[in-house]
């Protein structure tokens with residue numbers, strides 16, 4: 090029997106193989122230069138990323154690099170100058186980092202439900218959660234598709250609130266791309282501050298940790314830069330409390346090689362998603378990812394919803410066990426909402442408070458998604474999913 094090629098959840102090795110000459114040269118150049126911290130590679134990459142996001146002379150987008158996506162969120166909330174007890178409205182259906190930094194800074198996370206189709210923050214719930222202490226809204230562009238930024242930015246304007254966009258999963262996604270210039274509405278550039286992560290498996294990933302903040306506000310950019318550098322603008326002058334959060338030159342050099350490929354990487358993901366849709370779309374127990382016509386989707390994850398609303402996790406867990414038994418990888422993002430995590434018990438959010446979030450955590454499963462996925466591999470994966478659901 091011919092041994093089948095292994096399936097990977099992400100295939101960083103395969104992607105590297107196609108750009109290895111360029112990456113190796115860029116890394117060696119940094120090593121030979123000795124400029125490991127805040128060297129020219131970092132400046133070059135941040136300038137290129139700013140252009141890529143649609144920065145112009147009239148409407149510049151400032152890119153502030155930092156050590157990871159969690160630090161980017163922390164720096165953003167430090168830069169807003171909020172007071173302990175100020176409320177930040179955010180989804181519970183997200184990665185821990187989103188809500189963790191709010192709590193870490195002694196701000197109060199107010200978690201709201203998500204839309205059952207898009208998995209993103211539900212604007213009606215946001216509106217309902219506003220109190221006199223609300224200072225900011227923190228949408229997450231989950232799985233690679235923009236949250237409803239027209240509604241969220243509208244609510245923020247009406248109530249004088251900041252918007253921080255967690256763009257860790259959606260770099261390159263565009264909101265209402267047909268309506269304005271595509272680049273004017275890139276995820277991460279529509280709020281007060283956008284944050285992203287360059288964790289290896291993200292759509293623009295480095296070979297270690299990295300992150301960045303984006304802002305169109307020059308004063309905010311200056312504050313973010315200071316915060317990421319021990320509160321300092323001038324050496325040994327510390328005007329405020331900051332962090333030590335830097336993007337390494339080696340990571341910046343790798344990102345600068347990968348950035349020109351990001352659009353084609355996102356297209357490859359979208360094409361892979363289209364193929365999965367064709368393979369799995371007709372199945373009665375599967376809801377394929379909803380494509381919000383107002384957002385482009387960069388498919389950080391390809392996430393199915395199994396069964397019907399109100400189903401427990403049994404069907405999903407049985408499928409997961411089947412896939413594991415035959416060596417097909419999968420992910421469950423996320424099996425437990427943030428408001429049910431031990432670290433957030435003191436908020437006292439009762440079970441059932443966020444019904445859509447709680448339902449989705451029982452029913453979602455994400456299939457392998459990366460830039461190297463072939464139709465043949467996807468057929469194997471889709472067949473395995475269908476077989477698993479038939480058991």
Ligand SMILES: *Cc1c(COP(=O)(O)O)cnc(C)c1O
Pocket residue numbers: 157158159160183184186187229255257258285286287288298299300
């Ligand atoms: C990955 C991720 C982060 C954190 O990024 P790190 O670089 O791992 O710190 C934050 N929010 C979301 C939604 C993420 O997916």
